[in-house]
Amino acid sequence: MREWFARQIILPQVGEEGQQRLAETRVLVVGCGALGTHTAEALLRAGVRHLVLVDRDVVEVHNLHRVALFTPKDLGRPKAEVAREKLLALDPAAQVEAHVVHLDGAVAEELVPHVDLVVDGLDNLETRYVVNDACVKHEKPWVYTAVLATYGMLMPIWPGRGPCLRCLFPNPPAPGSVPTCAEAGILGPVPKALAALQAAAALRLLLRGPDAPLGILLHLDLWNLRTHTVEVKRNPACPTCVDRVFSFLQEGSRSAILCGDTVQILPRSKIALDLGDLARRLSPLGRVELRHGLLVAEIEGVSVTVFPDGRALVKGVGDPRRAQALYDQYVAR
Ligand SMILES: [Zn+2]
Structure with missing residues (x-):
């Protein structure tokens, strides 16, 4: 060395x-x-x-x-x-x-x-x-x-x-x-x-x-x-x-706009999501894929990438409130 x-x-x-x-x-x-x-x-x-x-x-x-x-x-x-x-x-x-x-x-x-x-x-x-x-x-x-x-x-x-x-x-x-x-x-x-x-x-x-x-x-x-x-x-x-x-x-906002039209949503509290279970729940709604330990779902015309810690990246939506609503409805409340 x-x-x-x-x-x-x-x-x-x-x-x-x-x-x-x-x-x-x-x-x-x-x-x-x-x-x-x-x-x-x-x-x-x-x-x-x-x-x-x-x-x-x-x-x-x-x-x-x-x-x-x-x-x-x-x-x-x-x-x-x-x-x-x-x-x-x-x-x-x-x-x-x-x-x-x-x-x-x-x-x-x-x-x-x-x-x-x-x-x-x-x-x-x-x-x-x-x-x-x-x-x-x-x-x-x-x-x-x-x-x-x-x-x-x-x-x-x-x-x-x-x-x-x-x-x-x-x-x-x-x-x-x-x-x-x-x-x-x-x-x-x-x-x-x-x-x-x-x-x-x-x-x-x-x-x-x-x-x-x-x-x-x-x-x-x-x-x-x-x-x-x-x-x-x-x-x-x-x-x-x-x-x-x-x-x-101190604790900040749960949603943040990342570079571009991607919004990040944080879970309300520390969670460990079962992504396999979530994939089964979301599959009737649109295309759902599990890859590289993440879940990627196409729902209501936007792409949602979910991490095992409950965090999600919502792509194709500029409005953080819509991203937050999609998350609360489909990923975790
Ligand atoms: Zn200073």
């Missing part, structure tokens, strides 16, 4: 000791789309041997133009599980956990305390506030990274030592006011470029600790080949990192 890292160990910034430290750290990757999986792969190749992957979604054909780890064979399978499999093929001795769940406050509280750092592979700002709350509460460094269209941005965060996400953006935007990648599009190589910057930021935080550069928001436009940085200061009135009020860790 030492041979694998030989070119990195000779860097004075890493060395034997730094490489050893990387091997002992645990990194949580929140979101396993292009940004998250490219970051995870870069970290694994650089010597981070413990990765915890979280993603709520399944691989779809429109992911393939930008995600190197996914192939057409993976369509319909949970992204976190596909990523785990591909990363283990690269390094079978690594420890890679996959959690096919929505990262809400409870999941963040369960996972964040057990890692050394969190990286961002998310496609929505809402969940980033949950990550920020959990990281500030448990004093874990994290890297905020976002991509859209032809550009992306990034800011490394060390709670208590530099600004947090909420110092930068005090309040979440109104629902629907920020375009998603389904509306604005995404240029294939953009997430990979930002993932490389994110992996480098993560290594810097892991190896340099709070002495790594903080309070710098980097913006990179890959179409016009422009970068700029903005100095971000800690907000002395920040509700999260100054007042330590972690409101985003």
Whole structure:
């Protein structure tokens, strides 16, 4: 294994000791789309041997133009599980956990305390506030990274030592006011470029600790080949990192619009669904298939993918209330 890292160990910034430290750290990757999986792969190749992957979604054909780890064979399978499999093929001795769940406050509280750092592979700002709350509460460094269209941005965060996400953006935007990648599009190589910057930021935080550069928001436009940085200061009135009020860790709404016309519905309480039983119940209503441990049903002209934990993705319906009604009627009350 030492041979694998030989070119990195000779860097004075890493060395034997730094490489050893990387091997002992645990990194949580929140979101396993292009940004998250490219970051995870870069970290694994650089010597981070413990990765915890979280993603709520399944691989779809429109992911393939930008995600190197996914192939057409993976369509319909949970992204976190596909990523785990591909990363283990690269390094079978690594420890890679996959959690096919929505990262809400409870999941963040369960996972964040057990890692050394969190990286961002998310496609929505809402969940980033949950990550920020959990990281500030448990004093874990994290890297905020976002991509859209032809550009992306990034800011490394060390709670208590530099600004947090909420110092930068005090309040979440109104629902629907920020375009998603389904509306604005995404240029294939953009997430990979930002993932490389994110992996480098993560290594810097892991190896340099709070002495790594903080309070710098980097913006990179890959179409016009422009970068700029903005100095971000800690907000002395920040509700999260100054007042330590972690409101985003509280229970949120049960429905959320994902990228495009997909709505995610969460069960009212923690449940374990018998998908075979549900398939039998739904089969008179339309086409029902059990595949890769998930149930996919076509009901009333929309596609519903149900996970064993009771979570569902309702596709082809823009209105979260209709999605919620379909879920309550057919999946679970
Ligand atoms: Zn703050």
